[in-house]
Amino acid sequence: MFNDRYGLTQAVIEGRKTVTRRVVDVSGKYSELRVWQPAIEMPDGLYGYNDNGWEYLVEPYRKDEIVAIAQSYKNCGFVREFVTDDAEMYAGWNNKMFVRAGMMPHQIRILDVRAERLQDITKEDCLREGIELMLVYEKLWSKMPKPMYRNPVYVGLIESDPREAFASLIDKISGRGTWNKNPFVWRIEFKLVK
Secondary structure, X not given: OOOOOOOHHHHHHOOOOOEEEXXXXXXXXXXXXXXXXXXXXXXXXXXXXXXXXXXXEEOOOOOOOEEEOOOOHHHXXXXXXXXXXXHHHHOOOOOHHHOOHHHOOOEEEEEEEEEEEHHHOOHHHHHHOOOEEEEEOOOOOOOOOEEEXXXXXXXXXXXXXXXXXXXXXXXXXXXXXXXXXXXXXEEEEEEEOO
């Protein structure tokens, strides 16, 4: 699931978003996880140490797995009469939490999954996350445009660094202060296949 409120589902479908970061531990149980140095990245997970001892965190997806992009049936173009005749499907008319994966028109293939700290994101990955590069003329008579970046959260907000734009986006999606907490995240790279 991608966030519709900030246009991320549409960015995936249009091919502007090819990477996502998901907080490894939303509950905060592993917030003090210290990754063994050198980091032990086990197949399908992350192995680290905290006050409770050794912990193994399992990746949410596997490489080459195909995953449906959740959209409400209304946004997929279904006919309302077809959906409302089926009580189970009715819940998915406006809410993508209740849709069937096999009925979704778009899917992605997982290319890579790995754990990293949120603030380790590169400028290039910010653009893969859906941050948009804009060329802005600072003054009307300026001949050279200045590269600026914006995120879908604030259409009018323009940042001078793509990491600043991404930081404001992740704080909106995952909660205020997420960027500053610098949690472990799963970096999930994918491509649209249908």
